Amino acid sequence: MTQVKRTLEFVEVAPRDGFQSVGPIIPTAEKIRIIQALHAAGLRRMEVTSFVGPAVPQLADAAEVLAAAQALAGLDAQVLVPNQRHAERALAAGAKHLAFFLSVSERHNANNVRRSVAESVTEYARIAAIRPAGIKLRLNLATSFDCPFDGRVAEAVTLSLLDQLLEIEHNAEVALCDTTGRVTPGHVTSLFASAMSRFPQVPAWAFHGHDTYGMGAANVLAAWHAGVAVMDASAAGLGGCPFAPGATGNVATEDLVWMFNGMGIETGVDLAKLTIAARDLTHLPGAQTGGRVRDALERTRECRA
Amino acid sequence: MTQVKRTLEFVEVAPRDGFQSVGPIIPTAEKIRIIQALHAAGLRRMEVTSFVGPAVPQLADAAEVLAAAQALAGLDAQVLVPNQRHAERALAAGAKHLAFFLSVSERHNANNVRRSVAESVTEYARIAAIRPAGIKLRLNLATSFDCPFDGRVAEAVTLSLLDQLLEIEHNAEVALCDTTGRVTPGHVTSLFASAMSRFPQVPAWAFHGHDTYGMGAANVLAAWHAGVAVMDASAAGLGGCPFAPGATGNVATEDLVWMFNGMGIETGVDLAKLTIAARDLTHLPGAQTGGRVRDALERTRECRA
Numbered sequence: 001m002t003q004v005k006r007t008l009e010f011v012e013v014a015p016r017d018g019f020q021s022v023g024p025i026i027p028t029a030e031k032i033r034i035i036q037a038l039h040a041a042g043l044r045r046m047e048v049t050s051f052v053g054p055a056v057p058q059l060a061d062a063a064e065v066l067a068a069a070q071a072l073a074g075l076d077a078q079v080l081v082p083n084q085r086h087a088e089r090a091l092a093a094g095a096k097h098l099a100f101f102l103s104v105s106e107r108h109n110a111n112n113v114r115r116s117v118a119e120s121v122t123e124y125a126r127i128a129a130i131r132p133a134g135i136k137l138r139l140n141l142a143t144s145f146d147c148p149f150d151g152r153v154a155e156a157v158t159l160s161l162l163d164q165l166l167e168i169e170h171n172a173e174v175a176l177c178d179t180t181g182r183v184t185p186g187h188v189t190s191l192f193a194s195a196m197s198r199f200p201q202v203p204a205w206a207f208h209g210h211d212t213y214g215m216g217a218a219n220v221l222a223a224w225h226a227g228v229a230v231m232d233a234s235a236a237g238l239g240g241c242p243f244a245p246g247a248t249g250n251v252a253t254e255d256l257v258w259m260f261n262g263m264g265i266e267t268g269v270d271l272a273k274l275t276i277a278a279r280d281l282t283h284l285p286g287a288q289t290g291g292r293v294r295d296a297l298e299r300t301r302e303c304r305a
Numbered sequence: 306m307t308q309v310k311r312t313l314e315f316v317e318v319a320p321r322d323g324f325q326s327v328g329p330i331i332p333t334a335e336k337i338r339i340i341q342a343l344h345a346a347g348l349r350r351m352e353v354t355s356f357v358g359p360a361v362p363q364l365a366d367a368a369e370v371l372a373a374a375q376a377l378a379g380l381d382a383q384v385l386v387p388n389q390r391h392a393e394r395a396l397a398a399g400a401k402h403l404a405f406f407l408s409v410s411e412r413h414n415a416n417n418v419r420r421s422v423a424e425s426v427t428e429y430a431r432i433a434a435i436r437p438a439g440i441k442l443r444l445n446l447a448t449s450f451d452c453p454f455d456g457r458v459a460e461a462v463t464l465s466l467l468d469q470l471l472e473i474e475h476n477a478e479v480a481l482c483d484t485t486g487r488v489t490p491g492h493v494t495s496l497f498a499s500a501m502s503r504f505p506q507v508p509a510w511a512f513h514g515h516d517t518y519g520m521g522a523a524n525v526l527a528a529w530h531a532g533v534a535v536m537d538a539s540a541a542g543l544g545g546c547p548f549a550p551g552a553t554g555n556v557a558t559e560d561l562v563w564m565f566n567g568m569g570i571e572t573g574v575d576l577a578k579l580t581i582a583a584r585d586l587t588h589l590p591g592a593q594t595g596g597r598v599r600d601a602l603e604r605t606r607e608c609r610a
Contacts, residue, residue, distance in 0.1 A: 181601065182567075183567070184567025185564065186569065211597060213601045214557065215563070216519065217522065217523040218523040221527070249597070255519035255520075258518055258520070259519075262487075262489025262490075262520075264491065292517060292519035292554070293518050296518045296519075
C-alpha cells in the first residue's frame, strides 16, 4: 500500500443520516446542541439535515437546524435534497451546500425517492440549472456497490450512470455510497480506480460506508489508498437506511479518527471530545449505534482506574 | 494496494483464546462439540487448547480436548505452551503442533507468564532443543505492537527480540500479535515489512489481531497486503486477554470470511455453517463476543422473510 499525502476530510452525517434513522422525534434544540458538540470536537463539515417531504417527520425542522449550523464558525453545512423543489426550499433557507442523491439501482431509487433513475437524473439537471454561483454541489450515488434488493451492482452500471450525470454537471464532488454495508475492500478499490480514471474532471471523490458487516474501517482504508480524501462517517455509528433491510450502522466517526490518528494522518478532531459527544448520541431514545472505540476507551479507563 | 496470489489460512482460536476468556467452566463435551462444528464449517487449523498450569482451570482438560480434535480429518490442531514443562506435557498427550508464546513487553510477560522476557527466551531454546522431528512449532509474539501497560512498542524492540529468538530456532512460523487491539493499519504494514525484510529465513508469518477498537478487519487487510497469509481469528469474536484491560474481542472469523469472500480469495470456509456455529458460541454463559457479519446476515434474513 502506498502512502499518499493529501488532506483528509470527514463529513459528519449523524445529524442527517443518523437522526433520520431515529423513530422518536428529537427536539430541535437537542439536535442543535449535538451539532454544536460535534463542531466543538473539531468536525468542520457536516450533513446537517435534509429538505424532504412530510414522509420524514424527523427532518421537518430542516430550516431551523440549518440556520443554527450555519452560525457555527468555519462549518461547511451541507443539506441533502432529492429534487428541484426541495433544493429550492433549501436555497431559500440559506443553504450554501446542496447534496443531491439518487440510487444506481432502480428498485432502491423507487423505494427511496419514488422515482425512476431517469427521473432522478432529470432532477439533477434541474438542480444544476438553478444552482446559483457560489453554491456547492455534491452528488451522492446510493447503491454504487450493492443494492439491498438486487445484490451486487455491476461496475459498468454505476459508471454508465455517472456518464449521464457528469455530462449534465461535473463540477460537483461525487460520493460513491455503500448503502448496505456489504461491500468489501477489493470492490471499493476497484470501483474508485475505474471511476477516477474514467472521470478525471471530477474535482473530488468521497466514500460513504457502513459498518453493518464489520467492513467499515477496512473499506475506508481501501478508499483512502485509492486516493479518496473525503469520508462520510457518523458519530457513535448512528444511523442506517430505512429502505435497506439490515443496513443499520454507519461507520463510526470515532473509529475512523482512531485509525487515521494511528496512521499519522491529521483529522483535526479531538477524539476525547468526540467520544463524549458520541456517548450522548447513544442515549437518544430509539438510537441504533455502533463503533468500538468509544467503549474501548471507556473500558480501558475504568480498568486502569 | 497490490493483489498478491497466495493461499490464505485461518487459525481458529475460539477453542483456546476464546474459551480461556470465559469464566464459567465449559464442559469438555461441549468444547469438543464446538470444535467439531467449526471443523465441519471448513476450518482446518485451530488453536484447540493450551497446556498451562492450574491458574487457568478452564483449560485443565487440554489432553482430552486435544485427542478429540486430532480425531478430526485434516485438522491441524495446535496447542499453546508457555514453557518446556508444559511443552513436554503437550507432547506426551500427542500434540503435533506447539505454539510457544511470550511478550515483547516485560510488564506484559511478567503479568502473563510470571517470567522475564529473557527467561521466556530460555524456555523457547529448551523447547526448540527437545522438539522431536516432525513436530511443528509456532512462535507467538504478544504485544508486538502495543502493550496494555506501556503503550506503543517500538519496532526496534520487537525486531531485537526476534533477533534473539530466531538465532535459537528460525524454523517456526512467527505470529506478530496485537494483544490490545490498539494497533492501526499503518503500523501493521510497517512492522511486517521490516520483519519480513530482516528475517527472510522465517518460513511463514502470521497476524493475530483484535477488534477492540474496530480495526479488526482493516488490520488483517493490511497484514494480507503486506504478504501475511496466516490470520488468527475467533468465531463470534469470542475471547480477549485477561491481562490486557479492555482488550476483549478477537477479530471474528466470520467477518474475515465475509471480507475475503468478497475479495475473491478462497477461504475454504462455509460461511452459513460458520455463522450457526458462531451463534452457538454467543450462548455460552459468560461469553464476550463481537463481530458484525453474524447479526447482519440474520437481520437481513429476518427483514427479507
